[in-house]
Amino acid sequence: MNTVSKNYRTGANPIAPYPGPMRGILLFILCCCILGLVALWEENDFLIQDENGVVKLSPAREEKLDKRLHRLENAEQYVLTARIDGYYPCYNCGKDTLIYLRAGEVWKYGVSIQGEKGRYRNQLDGKELLYRVQYKGSIQECLQQEAIKIYQYALLPENLKRNPRLIRPPGNKVDL
């Protein structure tokens, strides 16, 4: 074997070919296919036929509906109150963006249902606020309570002593 063929042997230690972007693309397509099949299976699984040929919801969908109804029946109306005396954001103070609240004064009314923990969480660790449960019932009842409290807020002593008075609590951007 001459020097040139020693240095440029093609049979030994071949360099692995660079897989290129193709492998990643193929993997992505495979994942999409799997997700698509799962979604398709779920979409086609929502109805079943009983022994009499009557079409009805699948047990999985029935269960999901029951859970949803249970959650809507178990709601609560809450108030977020100032934890300490200080300045709080105000969405109803005209040009002013802050309002001075004393501890215990109302910042916002709201409604929670099971599984929606994210809605008030940032308010509790981001602002000096406490969450107080005022009413428990169905979502309908809680929304009614919330509306009543938002409208009646204007009549609270803590608001009547202000000048100018607020139409709704500082933290409620709209009536409902």
Added chain:
Amino acid sequence: MRNQFVISGILEDDQVGDKLAFNNVVILEKVLSEYLKLSNYGDVVGIAFIFMVTTPGDSIHEEEFTYRPKKKEIYIQMRLPYQEVENASETEVLHLMAAKYLQTLEEHLPKKKIAHFDSARFTQDVQHLFEQQGWLASVEAA
């Protein structure tokens, strides 16, 4: 998170909730913030502890202990039994809160295995702090 230590509550809007609302959450947060610095223990920048005191059967709020690695914050929601708070004085409630705070750290921090945070030393310092305040003793003894 507004502070390195945040103490707040999910409370009934009644006299039982008032036992935490007006003084105790403020006292606990103030003492933790005054005596401890999270940066001394590592990378965690905030710990929020939300005490839940709601009537039995509350299915909306659940206990949790979450670490958010991106923000390096710990969010905790733990329940104090409503009846126990109802039967306790305001000072006793503060002791219940301190005990729950410490117990939660002891139980959950080791499981989380938070990188670059000395959980054991932090928990120990919280215990010493609460002992110094007399919050881990029974109210009669304190």
